[in-house]
């Protein structure tokens with residue numbers, strides 16, 4: 001499948017538990033999901049849940065986080081489609097640069113045009129998010145891209 005059909009919907013009270021479960025299953029931070037519920041989305045292909053992702057907006061910048069595709073559905077272009085949709089949501093919200101931390105998918109994001117950036121060059125409002133403040137390991141790579 002090279003161009004999967006995927007729709008993104010904001011996670012509501014009923015689907016935040018799914019967001020937490022999928023993040024936990026993938027070893028990604030989930031403890032703070034309830035503190036920023038408006039940041040998360042659930043991706044579906046038709047009625048089927050494919051994965052989750054989030055953007056924490058801080059002015060004109062955003063933290064792209066919590067991108068996860070259900071394990072059996074990987075390798076079919078869903079991760080790419082999910083990130084396309086998250087970036088489009090961020091752009092529509094006036095975000096013009098996205099930052100992220102990763103220990104697992106640096107090459108995936110680099111292939112999307114994200115470049116490594118030293119932590120000290122990241123905007124203070126992004127460094128103040130809980131992921132930067134401690135939820136992500138200090139060994140995580142920081143990447144960023146202009147939208």
Ligand SMILES: CC(=O)SCCNC(=O)CCNC(=O)[C@H](O)C(C)(C)COP(=O)(O)OP(=O)(O)OC[C@H]1O[C@@H](n2cnc3c(N)ncnc32)[C@H](O)[C@@H]1OP(=O)(O)O
Pocket residue numbers: 026028064065066067068069070073074075076077078079080081100101102103104105106107108
């Ligand atoms: C900012 C953050 O959220 S960091 C956290 C990232 N998420 C995770 O680590 C959770 C576990 N991983 C996943 O859920 C998935 O592997 C994802 C979201 C990273 C990718 O989802 P997929 O549906 O497999 O992506 P998709 O099918 O679009 O793959 C596109 C390309 O990326 C490659 N790719 C997929 N995952 C990774 C990875 N972790 N690292 C490097 N390359 C990858 C694929 O091989 C494919 O390469 P190709 O175009 O040469 O064939």
